[in-house]
Amino acid sequence: MWFMHQTVEWTTPRDQWEEWNAEFHFTVDVASTHENALCEKHYTIEEDGLTQDWSGEVVWANPPYGPPLAKWVEKAHNEMKLGAVIVMLIPARTDTRWWQKYISGDPSVEVKFLAGRLKFGNSKNSAPFPSALVIFRRLEAS
DSSP: OTTOOSOSOOOOOHHHHHHHHHHHOOOEESSOOTTTOSSSSBOOTTTOGGGSOOTTOEEEEOOOOSTTHHHHHHHHHHHHHTTOEEEEEEEOOTTSHHHHHHTTTOTTEEEEEOSSOOOOTTOSSOOSSOEEEEEEOOOOOO
16 A cells, blocks of 8 residues: 555654744653654653653653554543643544544643644655644643
């Protein structure tokens, strides 16, 4: 298939991340390698960000885009309830069950659909899918 990719890992576009970091001031990158980590505190596949405690953190997450993505979105939704702020760069898969369950219709979840197609890492071509920045942030009771 023309849109298949050899990996589920898509390296964050650094210039975009700098803009988002200026806004959110991330304290941990929960889905990285040692080589592409964007925060000093980070978790690699070996440390398994899905099993770590994110509470009290401002989390950057550009998780693997394959089947495990649903678990990452669920984790972000759960950690938001514990007080973490999580910003995820994910494919805009609005038709999936996980999008419908954990993102759509939740007033604590903000979605910023990104214009155009991102170029991940050192790729010469744009991604074959649209992307979204999803912010999980518990709303304060008024």
